[in-house]
Amino acid sequence: MVEAGYEAISFVHTGPHYEPRAVVTDVKHLIDHLGVVEVRLLGWSQGAAIAQEVALAHPSPVRSAVLIATYGRQNQMDKVLQEAWDSLSVAGADMDPVRLAMGLLTSHPASLLGSDSFVEPFVQIQAEWASKGSASVEARKRSAAFISGYQERLESLTTMTVPCLVVGFGQDTDTYLARAREVAAAIPGSSYVEYPDAGHLEPVIHAGEVMESVIPFLLQH
Incomplete structure (x- = not known):
């Protein structure tokens, strides 16, 4: 731009x-x-x-x-996803792999997720986002509050x-x-x-x- x-x-x-x-x-x-x-x-x-x-x-x-x-x-699928994200947001670090999997599945086309060369760098990038940290929790609170309204x-x-x-x-x-x-x-x-x-x-x-x-x-x- x-x-x-x-x-x-x-x-x-x-x-x-x-x-x-x-x-x-x-x-x-x-x-x-x-x-x-x-x-x-x-x-x-x-x-x-x-x-x-x-x-x-x-x-x-x-x-x-x-x-x-x-x-x-x-829509209905979004409500399902939001409930899942809400549950994951209050879960502990043991659910980091689930947050990572959810993040990858909702971010990229299925045709690319089968490619190791494509997925590997994003695993590294999105693993930090998926970790149970204060920044990710706060971001989720902001997003959830907007979506609910x-x-x-x-x-x-x-x-x-x-x-x-x-x-x-x-x-x-x-x-x-x-x-x-x-x-x-x-x-x-x-x-x-x-x-x-x-x-x-x-x-x-x-x-x-x-x-x-x-x-x-x-x-x-």
Whole structure:
């Protein structure tokens, strides 16, 4: 994004409240604090849900929004996964292997998980994330609090006025392709790009390919 001429600003929401309205308000406070006339929002997964809610509630400074692996409601499989993650978040270090397995299974396409050369480096990377540490517990609390308050939003998204690009991944077993398609269908005039063979972690492992769709959209708006 920087190479395309943009100033990229990332942030971590740290509370004290994590429900959707509080997070949206804090993002608007950040935009105001930066003193910029206009911004383009890019969010991935839960970040995409946050970005679309900021664009919906505070459209004036938002020129456009890119919503990668997003969702507008909690479906049945997501509820199953959230219950599993909630249980794992309070479990001890003996469940680190289960957290690692869950992380790998929900991050990557099944076609790649059978490849030792692909999986081995991610085992090292995601093992630290899966460990029972204070940082991972706190991150899980933030995520769970947002998800519990973010349920049925598709009807509200039909009032979106900000130009949006929705990106879906066909092998996403975390947020799921069907939910990205629902958001694209709900937002009037949205653009939609789908990567049929990609998993949830596609923006990390193949960032360049995802940006090939994102940058032209940002330049257009």
